[in-house]
Amino acid sequence: MISEYNISRRGGQESLFGSVDKLALGLYVTIVLIGVLCITSASYDPESANIFSLSHNYMKQLMWVGISWVAATVVLLLERRLFHMFAYPAYILGILMLLACLFFGREVNGAKAWFEFGSIRIQPVEFVKIATALMMARVMSDYAFNIKRLPDLIKVALVIIIPFGIIVLQNDTGSGLVLGAFLFVLYREGLSKYIYFPIIFTVVLFIAALIFNPVVIFVTLLVLFTLYNMFKTGEVEGHVRFFFAVVLASLLLTLITPLSGYAALMIVCGIAAVALAVLALKTRTLMLLWPIVMFVYAMLFVPTTDMLFSHLEPHQKNRILTFVGLVDDPRNVGYNVNQSKIAIGSGGMWGKGFMEGTQIKYDYVPEKHTDFIFCIVGEEWGFVGCFVVVALYMALILRLMRMGERIKEPFGRVYCYSVAAILLLHVLVNMGMTIGLMPVMGIPLPLMSYGGSSLLAFTLLIMIAIRLDASTSEKDIYSNI
């Protein structure tokens, strides 16, 4: 605490703007302005009498840009310690807001995630991201904190899971998944990489279970794990024998009993797994246990996928099924993505020009100024425009990570990483959605999508990171390496 106090004194109020990271600030401003341009293109109405009327989306967004920049200035002028102090109250306030929203909020597109004040709609989850990031930073910057200790890990997990749970209850799963971005931060902070395997494994299994026949999945897993064991133990013959034994036994069982191929395979694999586990324990080759555990997990998970899946909301199911290509429905669920892909794909190298995008101008892309704003970049500015925008985002994210690295103490680092992770996930999911790489999840493109509360929240999110970094001079990072 003392050192931190010293740093802030060393930074000093008077030289604050001198020590602000100008690159990050510049990237932020550029992205915001590109966003305003895109919204202008999406909502410009040549027949309107007063093009500066506040009834236009672009004028509203400009107004919000003004508000955000005032807020940004305030944030940059705030004492650094305040954020540290604010973490708990902000987090609690955020949770309360989410709960209030759950009970008194307004339902939009099936998600009860909005507050409405007159014509302004605010989505509390936008601000909860800031609160959670601050809270994460606060919890993880405690002196006694060690991520490898279970109680501390549980503490961190709770910080993420509590808001996540409420958001899921709000039926806004897409926004909730953004909190998954903190796994990125936890990895940086030393969380064991083995935690990530089951998560990735589960996601892959889930999608595979929807697309492929279970027999195909299990035979693939069998082959993969056999190969893994082969390389790990260096023993080839035994594993090949084992593999064929399982396959032949399954086939035999299918032929001589009325069981289906799937059931036979499951029985044989079950017996084989138990036998192998016993063998592994006896011979103390514990590394063989990993594949067995994962295989058994898959055996339990794949059959329950359908059950899990049936618990999803119909629109979520449709989005996922459309994404994995099981449902081809360009008129309904697929319509948005299809039109979005047409918009971007028809942009070519240089694009159709500002306000010349036919998909945009003639209203073929729904939500073009909010979730699908990247279509405007793609269609009107082409690949060149897309390249610039993607590069800007990546540069901002990398810059934030680097800022995190050069802040010596963990509070700032965890916070900066949180911001980078949240941005990365938003960019990945949103852009991925517009080009058909991701299912439709209804989360905005940070800083560009139309919407005041979103812009304000992301501005605050980034400005706090810049403010935390502002008191660290460039030298510090090199002196520490």
Added chain:
Amino acid sequence: MYEQGYTRYRILRIVVLAVGVVMLLRLFSMQILSEEYDAKALKNIVRTEVEYPMRGEVLDRRGEYLVKSRVCYDVMVIHKELPKQGFDTLRLATILEITPEALAKKLSQAKKSPRAPIMVTNYLSQENKLLLDEGGFTGFHTRFRTAREYPRKIGGNLLGYVSEVNDRQVRMWEYYDVGDYIGVGGVESAYETDLRGEKGIRYRIYDSHGALKGEYNDGADDILPVKGAQLTSTIDARLQEFTEELMVGKIGAVVAIEPSTGEVLVMVSSPTYNPDLMVGRQRNNNYAAMLHNQRQPQFNRAVKAKYPPGSTFKLVQGLIGLQEGVLRPSDRYPCSMGFSYGTRKMACHAHSSPLNLQDAVAHSCNAYFCYVFRDMITNAKYGSIKEGVKRWNEYVYSFGFGRRLGTDLYGEGPGYVPTPEFYDKSYNGKWNWGSVISCAIGQGEMGCTPLQMANLAAIVANRGYYYIPHLIKDIEGRDSIDRRFYERHYTLVDSINFVPIVEGMWRGVNVAGTSGKARLPGLDVCGKTGTAQNPNGADHSTFLSFAPKNNPKIAISVYIEHGGFGAEIALPIASLIEELYLTDTITRPDMVEKVLNFTPNYSRNYDAKQRAYDKKREEEQRKKQKR
């Protein structure tokens, strides 16, 4: 700790960069490598709209309109564009001239496919279209079409009508799409490719809500519709109308041809119908009503019906006899009220006997032509009667009987001429000249269309050849009609042999014979009556004529079902038509009166049929109602 942190920083940096690279690779493949999306984007906004051309018009031989095209509009609704606060449906229904219920039905139909244009009504007049535009009914669109209009309301079967294409036609021909119009029957069908013109295409930009946003490429790629060609018909509208009036209440057909060209001057199939009935919203009802009419107004008797030609066929028989050399004009045959063969007798009417060829034609002696026919088919040079009949067939075919003439008349039928094979079949191979003798006087199995009979009149008028009868003599934008209409078709009978026959026909009218009433001073009318027996009731009345004798201007055949003697009704009709055509006047109003007041007795066939049919339908409807 810090070491590990830095390693992980580097790993995470790679993760971030990887995300960026994956995005950019995907974008590169979509935007630069793939052409698919460009086409799709264009397809989204550009809609091709068909612009219907004006259908070609048809003039009569004097340049007056037989068929006109008038502008009308289809009214379509796109449900999605309808104002949410509703609109004045009552006023709209009034403008569209439909009932509010019908409008409501169409709107609920449109609701099922809210983005697609659904037809509300068609044949909206230009005045009402303006009212609709002024009314500002958003969501309602009009489409330019043309409808047919008939100034004289004549020529129902002759002209045909225009209808929407059916599915089969859409599949069969590339040109047609659902909703297009196509000619059905008559001139409309025969000259469809000339009349329809060329459809135009307009490329227009629409937004996703279906609102028009402008012309694609400023209309540079649009194709303008081309109006259909105007046809000039050979029909004389005034004569056609007059004939249709004369034919009211009678079942039969009249065909008149200009012998020197083959141009059809008049073609009436009776009962006919007002072609306007086949236009507009009531078309289906009118069509159904016609289907239920047992007199079959839609059956074009002039080109399809197979009538026994009766005595008019004696002309052919005489000509064949002369050509074959079995008959000389001076040959006389006895007739004692008929022609006896074996135990049977072919009856004839009272006239002096024996007669030479000319008088046999003039008096229409049955016995005379039985002798001629017998002598021809039993001629020893053919060896057998079969060969004789075969040779006779060839002659008859050369007169255009028993085959289609190849006219431009829609639905032309071949008629029927009995062949030796036919007799073999029906008599089990055992037949002699007595079995076929009724062919001598155009009875028996002979079936001719009124068109073929008129063509026979033209052949005789031309002394041995004909031009294929045709209805259209000029097509706008073309130098000539089909070349087949300019070729002379000769019969197997030499021109010289026509002289006594023509003389006979002239004498029948102007000296003494069955056709005396057809005499027109100074016009040298030639004619031949026919009274065809038939199993359905009273005799058919027929008359075949041409005038003047030298350099004939008109050849005509009139056929009235169950009209009695040829001279009774067919002759006056033919004579009046000739008079009007050749002199532009009618000097015998009493004859017109007589024709108009003449009512054949159809009670035994058509009327009885109609009664039975109506009764059956009534019963069926009653059964339906009970259910």
